[in-house]
Amino acid sequence: MRQCVGCGERKSKKELIRIVCSPSEDPERVTIGFDLTGKKNGRGAYICSSMACLELARKKKALERALKTEVSQQCYDDLKKELEQIER
Numbered sequence: 001m002r003q004c005v006g007c008g009e010r011k012s013k014k015e016l017i018r019i020v021c022s023p024s025e026d027p028e029r030v031t032i033g034f035d036l037t038g039k040k041n042g043r044g045a046y047i048c049s050s051m052a053c054l055e056l057a058r059k060k061k062a063l064e065r066a067l068k069t070e071v072s073q074q075c076y077d078d079l080k081k082e083l084e085q086i087e088r
Helices: 051-060 062-067 073-087
Strands: 017-023 030-035 043-047
Touching: 017 062, 017 073, 030 073, 043 051, 043 062, 051 062, 051 073
Parallel strands: none
Antiparallel strands: 017 030, 017 043
């Protein structure tokens, strides 16, 4: 069981989408994105596959706490675009 960082609901790992924060080539930066395989290296957080949960996570800064890093507005916009593709 995993907990959605947006709504706080507990679901099985297969029902949630993993967001991973992994280091990039530049040591000052990190890469944040969806991990659909669940196997990427890095700190992860889980979220329901709904836009509402992503928005709740942004408002509560829950994603920042879970990943232990700052998440920019640009990153949230990119995650929203990716989530729209996944929802289809």
